Amino acid sequence: MKRFASRRPLAFAVLVTLAMFGLELAMRVAVPRTPVGSVEKLPNDAFEPPVGLALILSDMRSPDTLFWAMVTVLALGLLVWTGWLGEAGFNRIPQWRNLRLLLFPLLVCALTLSGGLFGSGPASLVSAFLTALVATFGEEIVFRGLLWRVFVPTGPVRAVILTSLLSGLLVLGMRATEGPWPEAVRLTALTLCGGFTYGALRWRTTSIWPVILVHTAFA
Secondary structure, three states: OOHHHHHHHHHHHHHHHHHHHHHHHHHHHHHHOOOOOOOHHHOOOHOOOOHHHHHHHHHHHHHHHHHHHHHHHHHHHHHHOOOOOOOOOOOEEEEEOOOOHHHHHHHHHHHOOOOOOOOOOOOHHHHHHHHHHHHHHHHHHHHHHHHHHHHHHHHHHHHHHHHHHHHHHHHHHHHHOOHHHHHHHHHHHHHHHHHHHHHHHHHHHOOOOOHHHHHHHHH
């Protein structure tokens, strides 16, 4: 696996991306979003939204969250197998560099959140944070962790471009096959542009942790 990834980085990255897309399709089959034929057949408690811990557990069991959790396990397994865990950016703070580059994106995050956080209670905010964290961690460990390590020997600029394109193509494939095209294109554009930002931070800070921090704050 390690030899194949080193000799054929693009083929390896495409296979990993396709495996993620296949996993997402499998999740749709395993956890289908079946429409309700008649609300009259639903029990009374179905009209009462979960609260507290039940809300958090319900959101953590959602298909999207389960998908990114499985992606995280897959990526960690490949990183441990290849011995690239440290080279993928999971290093200590003293090994980071150029952390001043985080000031501007964190300022943007602060301005985004300056209007306040809105929810039905603390549980909804905790649920939103955990859901965003699982998704961003899964995305970053693949594209700015595993695949970054695969591409970076060919040059950091190429690694930024290719990881951004692959993450955008994954979102396009996932969203276009389950929703309207305009929304799929919008999310793909956001993912693609965000990929360049996160790739640049990954390059200059030499760590994946700042990228996860900024991505989670934006999400």
